[in-house]
Amino acid sequence: MTTVLVLMDESDASRQALTLARQFGEPRSMRMDAVKPFAPDAVAAALARAADDLNVSAVFAPGTDRGNEVIARLAARTGLPFAANCIAATPGDPATLTRLRWGGSLLEEARLHSPRPLITVAPHTVPADSGPAPVEVDVKAPAEADLVVRVVDHVAPSNGGLSLAEAKVIVSGGRGVGSKEGFAIIEDLAGLLGAAVGCSRAVTSAGWRPHSDQVGQTGTKVTPDVYIACGISGATQHMAGLKGAKRILAINSDPQAPLMLNADYTVTGDLKEIVPAISAEIRKRR
């Protein structure tokens, strides 16, 4: 059996990458934080060296920002093709794989012509491996040139408030909310539910809310128990952020809006009447 190399951190995404990696060979691992502070070129260089030393048949990493960035650098320095965010992969010549496009709204089946496939695995698309942890490879001291790009400082998150990515309930508003001031009713309901406020890109582009509130492909991917979408049409790029939502309630004046067809619960009508009525009903029952 051939050997494969897996770049891993503590995340579930890493154990998921390990699942696909095992289909290509016997895994050995390297730690994402093999070089501290984080220096992505140094990690890529260490991966390149270990891949040669062990003559591995493939290199895997989680499809997280860090995983994708390190493998992209490895691909650039070794001149090998790189398939990002795969959900399935089969070894062979060529290797065949399925990867995510459009933030998960579209699947691509592809062939990878490469002596050493470089593959990242899209988080939460493959079951996590529960087998024994692979043996770690040793990492030598990095070259000076690979430390030019390294983390020199860290700044804490600016809003001390609820993190959108971790919120259990999200009340989210779209263009249908009508204005920056219109978000008062969204904030009121969110306050009653202990929820985070979210929004669509139409809202951030208009400057009504900061980009840190945006849900979707180029915003935040969310995983709440309940997502309440008020006046959001449900473009594919918005829905790309909702795949992990347990329940979706859509409030929209247009019953045919894509979000109304892809929700668990719907209320048809004017959000400016419905949202305050829900808040009033919650207050009444307290």
Added chain:
Amino acid sequence: MRVLACIKRVPITGGRILLTADARAINTQHLGFTMSPHEECGVEEAARMIEAYRGDSVVLTLGPPEAVEQLRDAMALGIDRAIHLQTDGQEWDAEGTASALTDAIRTEEGASGRFDIIFFGNESADSGGFQVGARVAHALGRPLVTGLKKVTLEGSAVRCEQEVEGGRDVYVVPLPAVLTVKEGLNLPRYPSVPGRMRARTRPVAVSTPARPAPRLELVRLAVPAGQGRRAESLGAGAGAAPAVVEMLQKAGVL
């Protein structure tokens, strides 16, 4: 100073993605096109830098003849001129894209001087390969910092903030550098009418590079199965409030 932004033309897919009959592309017959939001922020940042420090800003794309629309959009946001590497509509893989962009950057720099900063999107909106910027940076031998939400010039270096779990990591790298950015870096301006008019008269240099055989070869596309949500109506108007509250109670969030 000199700043370059690299952008890609992609369709605006709306509520549902429809594929062509051979399932190798999105059916774009009735769709508009745009550059990715990440790249738009790169364009805006490039324009702001040149407004603040003076110099020359350029936008570069590899794409079909129609991609000139996105180049004009970028110039409407304040970019001075454009380079268009025209394709016949066939798609390129990320390696081929990066080497064509690298060649064009070398030619442009040979004629007009080095770019201090080259902006890319962190990933393209459609294919999401997460790699063109890294390949170009490596070929040019320049430092690369990815996924940036804030960029500040500090003399002959640039301070970069990258969003990570629990805050932001900071990098300081010397110029010239390659930076990949994310939406949220800034709020792109709404192009003014005079800006749009000016964009129409700004120069676009066109060339037609040859397409190498892709090593990541697309076989077909598929729309993933829906999530099977049932869309149960809780009613219409304010009268639906009690049903909503009961649903929230059942879901255990109230």
